[in-house]
Amino acid sequence: MIVSRHLALADKLIKVGKCVDEWVYELFLTTLHADGFLAEDVLDLYHGRGAFEAVLADEDVENDTDRWCSYTECGQELWQVVCQWVWNVRLTVSYAMLGKELRDTRWSPSKALPPLFTPSQNLSETYGPWKWAKDVGRTPGRFRASDFPVQENGTLRCPAGASLWVNERRQENLYTQRAVYAASLNDCRGCLLREHCLTRGASGNRARRVSVVRRLLPMTPIS
Numbered sequence: 001m002i003v004s005r006h007l008a009l010a011d012k013l014i015k016v017g018k019c020v021d022e023w024v025y026e027l028f029l030t031t032l033h034a035d036g037f038l039a040e041d042v043l044d045l046y047h048g049r050g051a052f053e054a055v056l057a058d059e060d061v062e063n064d065t066d067r068w069c070s071y072t073e074c075g076q077e078l079w080q081v082v083c084q085w086v087w088n089v090r091l092t093v094s095y096a097m098l099g100k101e102l103r104d105t106r107w108s109p110s111k112a113l114p115p116l117f118t119p120s121q122n123l124s125e126t127y128g129p130w131k132w133a134k135d136v137g138r139t140p141g142r143f144r145a146s147d148f149p150v151q152e153n154g155t156l157r158c159p160a161g162a163s164l165w166v167n168e169r170r171q172e173n174l175y176t177q178r179a180v181y182a183a184s185l186n187d188c189r190g191c192l193l194r195e196h197c198l199t200r201g202a203s204g205n206r207a208r209r210v211s212v213v214r215r216l217l218p219m220t221p222i223s
Contacts, residue, residue, distance in 0.1 A: 126216060133212060162183055164181040168180040181210045
């Protein structure tokens with residue numbers, strides 16, 4: 001889910017979005033993978049969609065008769081599919097008769113990202129290497145963060161054999177970044193070593209989480 005905003009023009013009617021004071025807010029919902037598409041990419045794909053929706057209004061008029069041919073739900077759904085298919089065929093034939101090339105949206109493949117955390121690798125030029133976060137007030141017998149080794153795919157492996165995946169990455173302050181790994185709650189509920197992951201008074205309703213942090217390095221003067 002992406003929320004964007006832009007300044008509203010005083011002499012322009014707002015047809016898309018919600019106007020609050022001098023700002024226009026728009027809500028975007030997408031199923032595109034976050035690793036392959038940034039928020040800017042999604043907004044670029046939907047840029048000018050207000051004008052595009054006006055063009056598609058012709059299709060809505062064409063399909064106004066999709067309810068009179070059947071009195072059952074399955075029949076109405078079938079007719080809706082047939083209407084959409086006929087509309088697409090008409091567009092294809094008309095473009096072929098006019099000698100125009102059909103426009104199509106081509107999706108670029110997702111970019112493969114390296115594992116987020118590798119203890120021996122410095123992932124940034126300005127930040128130091130990732131290090132295990134300290135267990136403040138650690139309960140005796142409880143597993144430390146260092147008890148969860150890194151696997152080849154970038155996840156962590158708990159002493160019971162389950163995997164922990166990156167759940168969150170945030171900027172804690174101007175100098176520190178934190179990445180949080182979380183296990184599956186189903187794995188934790190049936191784990192025989194569960195007691196070694198619980199602190200005093202813990203209810204056990206949450207899966208085990210492990211944090212790593214890295215700190216901003218002092219700037220080196222340019223010689």
